[in-house]
Amino acid sequence: MSELHFPWLEFAIFLPLLGTLVTSITKSSPHCQTIAIVFAGLSLSASVGACLDLGLIHQFQAVDRYDLGKMITGRSFFVIDELSGPLLPLAAFMVLLIIATTQSTKTKRFSYSSTLLSAAILLATLSCKHSWGIVFFLAAGVLPPLMELKRRGKPTFVFASHMVAFVSLLVLGMMLVDFYGQSSKLSFWVVLPLLIAVLIRCGIAPVHCWMTDLFEHASLGGALLFVCPMIGEYATIRLILPIAPDWALRWLGILSLITTIYAAGMSLIQLESRRFFCYLFLSHTSLVLVGLESLTPLGLAGGLCVWLSSSLSLVGLGLTFRAIEARDGRLSLDVFHGLYERVPHLAAMFLVMALASVGFPGTFGFVGTEILIDGAIQRFPHIGVAVVIALALNGIGVVKVYLRIFTGRRVTTGISLKGHWSEYIGLVALSLLIIGGGYSRSPGLNQDTMQLAKFSVRCVQSLDWRWTISTMKIQKMPTIRKYTKPPIINGLMLKHSATSQRKTPKSRKALPLIRWNRKTRRIINQAQQQNQKTRNKTKSLAIFKSGCEDFENGVTLAVLWPVCESTPGSHRDNAMASLW
Amino acid sequence: MRFEDVLLILGAVTLLSPLLLVACLGLPGLLGMALSEKRITFLTSLSVLSGIVAACSILGCMIFTGVRLVELNVGNWSVIPEEHFHFTVNFVFDRLSIPFSNWLPRAMEGPTPSSAVFYGALSVHLTAFLLLRISPILEQSLVLRLVVGALGLSTAIFATVTDRVQTDIKSALAYASLTQVGIIFLEIACGFYYLALIHIIGHAFLRTLQLVRAPSLLRDYAIIENAIGRDLAEVGNGQSTWLPSNLKNRVFVFALYRGYLDEGIHRFVIGPFLSIFRKCDAWERAWTDWLGGVASRESDEVIGQSSSIEELQ
Numbered sequence: 001m002s003e004l005h006f007p008w009l010e011f012a013i014f015l016p017l018l019g020t021l022v023t024s025i026t027k028s029s030p031h032c033q034t035i036a037i038v039f040a041g042l043s044l045s046a047s048v049g050a051c052l053d054l055g056l057i058h059q060f061q062a063v064d065r066y067d068l069g070k071m072i073t074g075r076s077f078f079v080i081d082e083l084s085g086p087l088l089p090l091a092a093f094m095v096l097l098i099i100a101t102t103q104s105t106k107t108k109r110f111s112y113s114s115t116l117l118s119a120a121i122l123l124a125t126l127s128c129k130h131s132w133g134i135v136f137f138l139a140a141g142v143l144p145p146l147m148e149l150k151r152r153g154k155p156t157f158v159f160a161s162h163m164v165a166f167v168s169l170l171v172l173g174m175m176l177v178d179f180y181g182q183s184s185k186l187s188f189w190v191v192l193p194l195l196i197a198v199l200i201r202c203g204i205a206p207v208h209c210w211m212t213d214l215f216e217h218a219s220l221g222g223a224l225l226f227v228c229p230m231i232g233e234y235a236t237i238r239l240i241l242p243i244a245p246d247w248a249l250r251w252l253g254i255l256s257l258i259t260t261i262y263a264a265g266m267s268l269i270q271l272e273s274r275r276f277f278c279y280l281f282l283s284h285t286s287l288v289l290v291g292l293e294s295l296t297p298l299g300l301a302g303g304l305c306v307w308l309s310s311s312l313s314l315v316g317l318g319l320t321f322r323a324i325e326a327r328d329g330r331l332s333l334d335v336f337h338g339l340y341e342r343v344p345h346l347a348a349m350f351l352v353m354a355l356a357s358v359g360f361p362g363t364f365g366f367v368g369t370e371i372l373i374d375g376a377i378q379r380f381p382h383i384g385v386a387v388v389i390a391l392a393l394n395g396i397g398v399v400k401v402y403l404r405i406f407t408g409r410r411v412t413t414g415i416s417l418k419g420h421w422s423e424y425i426g427l428v429a430l431s432l433l434i435i436g437g438g439y440s441r442s443p444g445l446n447q448d449t450m451q452l453a454k455f456s457v458r459c460v461q462s463l464d465w466r467w468t469i470s471t472m473k474i475q476k477m478p479t480i481r482k483y484t485k486p487p488i489i490n491g492l493m494l495k496h497s498a499t500s501q502r503k504t505p506k507s508r509k510a511l512p513l514i515r516w517n518r519k520t521r522r523i524i525n526q527a528q529q530q531n532q533k534t535r536n537k538t539k540s541l542a543i544f545k546s547g548c549e550d551f552e553n554g555v556t557l558a559v560l561w562p563v564c565e566s567t568p569g570s571h572r573d574n575a576m577a578s579l580w
Numbered sequence: 581m582r583f584e585d586v587l588l589i590l591g592a593v594t595l596l597s598p599l600l601l602v603a604c605l606g607l608p609g610l611l612g613m614a615l616s617e618k619r620i621t622f623l624t625s626l627s628v629l630s631g632i633v634a635a636c637s638i639l640g641c642m643i644f645t646g647v648r649l650v651e652l653n654v655g656n657w658s659v660i661p662e663e664h665f666h667f668t669v670n671f672v673f674d675r676l677s678i679p680f681s682n683w684l685p686r687a688m689e690g691p692t693p694s695s696a697v698f699y700g701a702l703s704v705h706l707t708a709f710l711l712l713r714i715s716p717i718l719e720q721s722l723v724l725r726l727v728v729g730a731l732g733l734s735t736a737i738f739a740t741v742t743d744r745v746q747t748d749i750k751s752a753l754a755y756a757s758l759t760q761v762g763i764i765f766l767e768i769a770c771g772f773y774y775l776a777l778i779h780i781i782g783h784a785f786l787r788t789l790q791l792v793r794a795p796s797l798l799r800d801y802a803i804i805e806n807a808i809g810r811d812l813a814e815v816g817n818g819q820s821t822w823l824p825s826n827l828k829n830r831v832f833v834f835a836l837y838r839g840y841l842d843e844g845i846h847r848f849v850i851g852p853f854l855s856i857f858r859k860c861d862a863w864e865r866a867w868t869d870w871l872g873g874v875a876s877r878e879s880d881e882v883i884g885q886s887s888s889i890e891e892l893q
Contacts, residue, residue: 216879
């Protein structure tokens with residue numbers, strides 16, 4: 001596997017750990033927050049460095065140059081790839097924002113060491129590709145919020161019971177998958193524990209109550225750090241999508257659609273700001289899942305874009321709520337507060353974040369939202385409109401809350417409630433990212449993405465029996481270039497059906513993207529034999545996975561995936577996410 | 581930019597446009613009104629967005645040249661069921677037709693004339709413009725054209741009746757705009773597309789002038805009366821003398837309460853919708869209370885309090 005130029009990942013993960021130690025020692029020091037900011041900032045720098053380095057070496061995935069895990073155990077634990085590339089800086093940025101925007105008066109109630117520990121676990125989760133490693137870090141990640149609830153003397157049973165169920169089902173599911181193997185068609189009972197575990201962690205109704213409980217009782221900063229990186233979605237991509245059968249993903253998508261409507265509706269009737277934010281977040285996180293489980297190029301691209309944009313905008317919105325709470329206490333939404341004249345900068349930030357979260361034109365989330373709608377309609381023709389309804393309901397909610405908090409009465413004040421410089425810098429940086437991201441359309445998407453995605457769909461629709469080939473470096477393939485411009489979608493592998501129409505691939509010409517070697521020939525022969533057995537084209541062919549990497553010309557063929565569970569036009573054909 | 585992009589941007593802007601109305605205002609009464617308007621606007625915008633999605637989904641690839649839509653594959657259209665036609669096109673006219681039309685006067689009552697110009701003179705024509713765009717679809721279905729025409733006619737009649745009992749100039753102008761939009765719908769339903777286009781342009785100019793002049797209307801009257809040295813001659817009061825008095829009173833009350841449309845929507849649409857989620861919220865509360873063994877919601881202590889650190893002032 002390719003190596004980065006520097007051990008960025010280890011720095012990104014171990015610096016917060018070191019910060020945890022230092023801040024726990026200097027807990028009573030007035031400089032504790034500054035120390036935490038320094039460590040979080042260094043971690044962010046390392047994460048950005050890893051992401052940039054991955055781009056520089058033009059590889060799909062890479063490990064650290066001086067990999068400590070490899071030196072000790074002979075195996076690399078931390079890997080960065082095109083999916084985790086943008087997520088690592090995003091998570092590190094969230095941590096830095098949460099620490100930096102904490103008011104100094106709250107230092108005694110807010111644990112910086114716990115926050116840095118959470119950050120280290122979070123970054124380790126995102127850097128890990130090994131299934132059991134992800135399970136371990138996911139399980140470890142629930143401990144900091146649980147400890148915080150204990151420390152604050154709040155009831156923990158609701159949160160703890162859900163998390164125990166989540167971890168237990170996750171471990172059980174992974175054991176079952178390991179037992180039955182990943183390459184065969186998995187049965188309902190094998191996939192079920194993993195599915196339920198992911199449903200719990202993502203907060204899909206009806207197993208979402210732990211999230212509202214967490215927002216009720218934990219500090220807002222801690223709750224934001226636990227939920228906003230959408231680590232449940234990450235687990236879905238890494239653990240569920242590669243193995244789950246089509247029906248499972250379809251039902252997961254339908255449940256997500258129901259949740260997104262349900263949470264959007266629930267946000268409308270909430271009378272307290274934290275609960276409102278929680279349901280708004282649940283609606284968005286379900287939207288992301290809808291996109292990821294749509295298994296269409298448009299839906300996946302939209303899901304990823306909404307993931308990034310929602311994470312940023314919602315963490316900004318949460319931090320704005322937090323800043324207002326720090327000044328005025330928890331906010332009731334059944335009265336008008338009229339805070340605009342007292343905290344105009346927060347009103348502006350709130351507006352930017354809220355509009356971005358619902359995909360307002362010109363903001364970060366607009367393009368992603370539109371693509372997501374297209375993808376959802378493709379995947380769920382009859383109920384995909386639910387995405388639009390949910391977005392509209394979310395729009396109602398954020399406007400209503402803005403009016404309740406910042407307008408309605410005029411409050412004259414002699415006390416300045418202006419924010420700290422760190423608040424300004426953090427929120428302004430977020431706003432610039434959101435508006436700048438909107439200006440440059442969307443992260444990871446260039447202007448040709450839509451055309452490319454539609455091209456892919458047309459390719460798939462025009463083929464009867466086909467191979468789905470995923471590669472991260474399509475721009476180096478002349479056969480693709482003549483159809484479309486180079487796609488650049490971070491973390492999203494585009495697939496192209498390279499076979500001629502209605503024919504099985506028989507020649508090298510038919511599969512121009514594949515480097516013909518012994519391994520690929522063997523895989524294709526197996527698929528052809530399987531195909532001959534299932535001439536009716538209604539049964540599963542097989543799932544073949546191949547770690548064909550380091551191809552000549554820099555082409556990395558991640559997975560060679562014949563159609564499985566395929567009737568012509570099956571959504572599985574559009575699957576790409578499992579290739580991560 | 582694709583036409584769907586334009587539609588989505590328009591939809592999103594109209595979704596959030598109530599915010600622009602009251603962003604710089606702080607009067608609770610006005611806010612209440614704006615929130616009420618917002619619900620209706622959102623409701624109708626929701627149908628607009630849903631319709632766009634449905635249209636794109638059902639019709640697939642569309643291109644637009646000039647004013648009208650030209651389909652790429654005529655054959656596909658003939659197999660679209662009639663109800664799909666209805667669903668596809670319903671979105672474009674329900675926003676300004678009854679029973680969703682009362683958002684417009686409410687949107688125009690509060691803000692400055694510039695905002696009123698945006699709503700009353702420009703925004704109101706978007707729906708008619710969309711109808712013009714998809715006129716080939718209308719031509720495929722007689723039923724659909726009849727529905728569009730009937731809704732346009734009923735909206736025009738309702739708006740002109742309601743217009744006559746309004747006591748402020750902005751509301752009167754808003755209902756006058758609605759009347760004209762209803763007539764434009766009727767023209768489109770009858771197939772007079774260019775007449776409708778000319779009507780849209782002319783009406784936009786006229787209404788812009790009237791709305792800009794509206795704040796100085798009383799002053800203009802005073803100047804004229806000072807100049808001529810007497811009161812201006814009273815024009816007709818708008819009541820038809822041939823109607824029986826009982827019916828006249830009923831129509832008057834109907835118009836005064838704006839057709840009871842707002843109350844109907846709140847009672848039969850928004851209320852039940854929200855009550856479903858309130859019920860779900862109660863279930864969630866019971867579940868978390870039971871699971872935790874204690875009252876699980878700290879937020880109950882917050883609700884109803886208007887927090888301010890300077891209440892003692």
